[in-house]
Amino acid sequence: MASKKFFTKELLQWNKYDNDRVMPWKYEKDPFKIWISEIILQQTRVSQGLEYYNRFIKRFPTVKTIAIAPEHEVFKLWEGLGYYTRCKNIIESAKYISEELNGNFPKTYEDILKLKGIGSYTASAIASFAYKLPYAVLDGNVFRVLSRYFGIKIPIDNLQGKMFYTKLAKDLLDKKNPGIYNQSIMDFGATICKPLPLCEICPLNSRCVAYLHDMQLELPVKEKIIVRKSRWLYYLVVKYNNKFYVRKREEKDIWQNLYEFILLEAAKPNTIKKLQASEKFNSIFKSNEYKIESTSQLYTQQLTHQTINGQFINITVKASLELHNYQLTAMDKIKQLPFPKFITTYLKD
Numbered sequence: 001m002a003s004k005k006f007f008t009k010e011l012l013q014w015n016k017y018d019n020d021r022v023m024p025w026k027y028e029k030d031p032f033k034i035w036i037s038e039i040i041l042q043q044t045r046v047s048q049g050l051e052y053y054n055r056f057i058k059r060f061p062t063v064k065t066i067a068i069a070p071e072h073e074v075f076k077l078w079e080g081l082g083y084y085t086r087c088k089n090i091i092e093s094a095k096y097i098s099e100e101l102n103g104n105f106p107k108t109y110e111d112i113l114k115l116k117g118i119g120s121y122t123a124s125a126i127a128s129f130a131y132k133l134p135y136a137v138l139d140g141n142v143f144r145v146l147s148r149y150f151g152i153k154i155p156i157d158n159l160q161g162k163m164f165y166t167k168l169a170k171d172l173l174d175k176k177n178p179g180i181y182n183q184s185i186m187d188f189g190a191t192i193c194k195p196l197p198l199c200e201i202c203p204l205n206s207r208c209v210a211y212l213h214d215m216q217l218e219l220p221v222k223e224k225i226i227v228r229k230s231r232w233l234y235y236l237v238v239k240y241n242n243k244f245y246v247r248k249r250e251e252k253d254i255w256q257n258l259y260e261f262i263l264l265e266a267a268k269p270n271t272i273k274k275l276q277a278s279e280k281f282n283s284i285f286k287s288n289e290y291k292i293e294s295t296s297q298l299y300t301q302q303l304t305h306q307t308i309n310g311q312f313i314n315i316t317v318k319a320s321l322e323l324h325n326y327q328l329t330a331m332d333k334i335k336q337l338p339f340p341k342f343i344t345t346y347l348k349d
């Protein structure tokens with residue numbers, strides 16, 4: 001049956017013989033590179049993250065290169081990855097390390113934790129990989145592996161669950177090789193004990209409680225149900241003199257610091273006719289003549305707490321519009337600016 005001693009031993013054994021992993025950040029010792037790879041991998045699949053990581057590190061090989069780069073260039077390389085606050089935090093932390101710490105990456109768990117956007121998981125990963133410090137990682141993958149192997153039914157998203165799993169993860173950590181242990185459990189959760197687990201080939205299956213009781217898919221248990229809010233975004237892609245009106249999203253909302261076309265937001269779906277009759281639409285065009293050239297298909301994107309729906313309406317005008325915050329921008333310049341995936345998908349279509 002499941003035991004802490006066997007878990008760690010079997011996991012490390014699996015890691016030793018599993019050579020089928022070629023990710024560039026494996027066994028990396030540079031805290032900067034570990035930091036970037038971990039932040040990219042939050043909410044991103046490894047296959048997708050790998051490409052971004054390689055491009056990012058090639059353009060920004062050190063903390064300083066990020067700190068001195070124009071922000072839109074950093075965001076451009078992040079474009080499509082989503083969760084743009086992660087990118088904003090990287091820029092802020094890079095500036096802090098460069099200016100306040102003389103370019104030296106912090107070396108203790110507590111100091112790493114002080115960096116913007118770094119939580120206990122990333123701090124543990126950096127501290128254990130780069131400095132061999134005994135901190136156990138705990139994220140969605142680890143929760144899943146532990147809850148299944150030990151058959152734990154305590155919800156992972158309440159305080160009791162968090163405390164329980166934190167202690168268990170700490171107990172299981174190989175204190176002599178914390179980096180290797182952490183890497184192993186992360187990889188194991190990502191490649192074997194996946195949401196749809198590969199139990200038949202899993203080297204830990206003879207002691208796994210979930211497998212022995214056929215309850216792999218019921219674990220881990222979550223208490224809260226995510227309720228997604230629906231938003232309807234109608235983008236007016238207005239062309240004047242071969243240029244388009246775009247602006248940077250500054251407000252505290254999704255896609256902060258990314259660019260967009262003229263936005264009309266609604267709480268429910270609208271017909272184009274209804275939009276044209278709305279006050280907001282008329283305040284944009286006032287008495288200017290405009291022509292709707294075409295309308296796009298409906299686009300949908302799922303974010304963690306929101307469902308984004310919307311359409312793009314191509315419009316031409318003969319006279320310029322008086323719009324606060326929007327700039328007339330040529331298409332070749334638009335291609336260099338960072339846009340949310342919702343818009344780049346449309347642009348690619």
Ligand code: SF4
Nearest residue numbers: 193197199202208211
């Ligand atoms: S047997 Fe299945 S559920 Fe258990 S640890 Fe292995 S992959 Fe996960």
